[in-house]
Amino acid sequence: MTTQTDDELWSAIADPSRCHVLDLLVSNGEVSASWLAGRVPFTRQAVSKHLVVLERAGLVSRRKQGREVLYQVQTDRLDQATRAMAQLAAQWDRRLAAIKRLAEAAHAENKKGDRHDG
Amino acid sequence: MPGLVIERDVLIEAPAEVVWRTITEPDQMSQWFADRVELVVEPGAHGYMQFGDQGGPVVVEVVDPPARFSFRWNHPRGEEPVAGNSMLVEFTLTPEGDELTRLRVVESGHELRDWPDAEKQRYADEHRGGWAEYLDRLATLLGKRQPG
Numbered sequence: 494m495t496t497q498t499d500d501e502l503w504s505a506i507a508d509p510s511r512c513h514v515l516d517l518l519v520s521n522g523e524v525s526a527s528w529l530a531g532r533v534p535f536t537r538q539a540v541s542k543h544l545v546v547l548e549r550a551g552l553v554s555r556r557k558q559g560r561e562v563l564y565q566v567q568t569d570r571l572d573q574a575t576r577a578m579a580q581l582a583a584q585w586d587r588r589l590a591a592i593k594r595l596a597e598a599a600h601a602e603n604k605k606g607d608r609h610d611g
Numbered sequence: 612m613p614g615l616v617i618e619r620d621v622l623i624e625a626p627a628e629v630v631w632r633t634i635t636e637p638d639q640m641s642q643w644f645a646d647r648v649e650l651v652v653e654p655g656a657h658g659y660m661q662f663g664d665q666g667g668p669v670v671v672e673v674v675d676p677p678a679r680f681s682f683r684w685n686h687p688r689g690e691e692p693v694a695g696n697s698m699l700v701e702f703t704l705t706p707e708g709d710e711l712t713r714l715r716v717v718e719s720g721h722e723l724r725d726w727p728d729a730e731k732q733r734y735a736d737e738h739r740g741g742w743a744e745y746l747d748r749l750a751t752l753l754g755k756r757q758p759g
Contacts, residue, residue, distance in 0.1 A: 578617070581617050582619060585617060585619045585716055586619055588643050589619055589620070589714060589716065591642065591643035592621070592623070592630070592634060593621050593622075593623045593714075595639060595642055595643060596623050596625040596629050596633040596712075597624050597625050599625065599629050599632070600625035600626065600629045600710065
């Protein structure tokens with residue numbers, strides 16, 4: 494079962510611009526919004542908006558240092574997202590393997606029945 | 612456009628009709644999916660799936676034997692499942708020979724409600740690879756992290 498929190502997490506990562514911001518944060522540690530704005534092809538306002546979404550999803554945290562606000566990635570949360578996705582995929586792999594087993598057994602059984610009838 | 616897409620497939624040594632029965636008959640579904648399945652496989656039919664002590668409603672969308680079967684689940688209690696509040700599970704069966712069937716499943720959902728359309732389109736264009744590409748992107752991000 495999924496939750497509202499998952500929803501926010503997936504939406505936060507899904508956006509390519511936001512992913513770009515996340516990427517810069519992962520590579521550069523703790524930085525300010527202005528620093529980020531100087532390295533992306535969109536406005537300072539857009540950067541701020543993306544940071545709000547990332548923070549709401551728990552992927553980014555911020556702290557005040559003097560007059561600056563610095564942002565950094567919450568690596569636990571990012572790991573959690575990766576694991577959740579890998580888990581969902583693994584769950585389907587297990588289900589498909591079970592379907593394969595069941596269908597192939599049913600098919601073998603049908604063929605045996607056909608031979609007996611003929 | 613979904614925020615999360617998972618695509619998997621498997622090659623099965625059985626005709627599509629046999630695979631179809633395995634994925635749509637409730638007594639078969641209870642062997643690979645939920646612990647208990649109450650479902651009439653008709654478009655629009657409401658059913659229920661039990662997993663351990665948890666359970667939830669499902670709503671059938673497409674029934675096109677033996678090629679396509681889809682349902683929605685994981686929607687909020689008391690709401691009708693529609694795009695945006697649920698996960699969509701789509702099965703596609705493709706014959707690849709006399710007694711060989713490719714079964715593909717796509718689970719998608721988490722509609723990105725508040726996105727402008729242009730951004731949705733850009734996202735769609737960049738995510739044709741589906742889940743694998745998505746995971747690659749995350750793996751790349753994780754790989755860049757400082758050790759320790």
